[in-house]
Amino acid sequence: MKAMKRARLIALTTLLLLVSPALAQNRVEITADRTVMNDSAREVTFTGDVIVIHPNVTVWAPKVVATYGEGGTTDIKTFVATGGNVRLKTSEQDATGEHAVYTPGDQLLRLTGNVVVNNASGTVNATELVVNLATNVSTFTSGGGGRVTGVFTSQ
Template identity: 60%
Template sequence: MIRILALLAGLLALSALPAAAQNPVEITADNFTINEESQEGVFTGNVVVIHPSVTVRAPKVVITYGEGGTSDIESFEATGNVHLETPEQDATGERAVFDPAARTLHLTGNVVVTNPSGTVRGPELLVNLDTGVSTFTGSQSGRVTGTFTTE
């Protein structure tokens, strides 16, 4: 069974950056722009977000923060060729949006999730971190397919 939650657990730390001293998040990119008016931090060019439990790679990552400043993360959006990896599995897609308030991750655009037990592909994946339910959805751009290894 594909365990999406393990892959995404690290993204929860992005919603609580004050805890960064305990679980540091390292972000590297070719460029970084912060816009105080729109309350956005934009990382572009070979962006790599490293947390102890997940690594995110993308051409662009936009972090929107609230009134509490840069430690008050409201959303995290990675776009382009997005790659999420943990020691247990990999996921790829064209866009990943993490919403800390709703505790959801929405991965869209040619989504592929792979681990030693199999591979699932589909146009869209929604993960609810509170319920533990991961839902792949088909659309006009394709159906959900899976290949699983059996013993």
């Protein structure tokens, strides 16, 4: 029982540290069917209908793994959402893809694999979307000879 409480506390601490330092005082909630803390691998794995609610974005994924460095859960390196059905929703857009990686160190969020982004002005399809959360600049790219496509509507 004591180990379970410790794992929950570490998992909660890990999630709180996933946000940028400027937003660290904000609340982050996560739900999953299962949470596994692996100290030797320096990771926390959440599986089964994972939902991460951050003040600026909500993430849905079959699996989410947070990795941390030598500093423990205060040294988050990556936050990875996988499972082929990853969804990111903000107040202005809804994006889907197969894989998402957030790196707090550079504030970059990468969504890859059949990326589709919908917002009030239209839809964009690409291989990859990189969002710089520090600057709010989004960059769409396409690989394998494909092209970024978009359909836009005027209001």
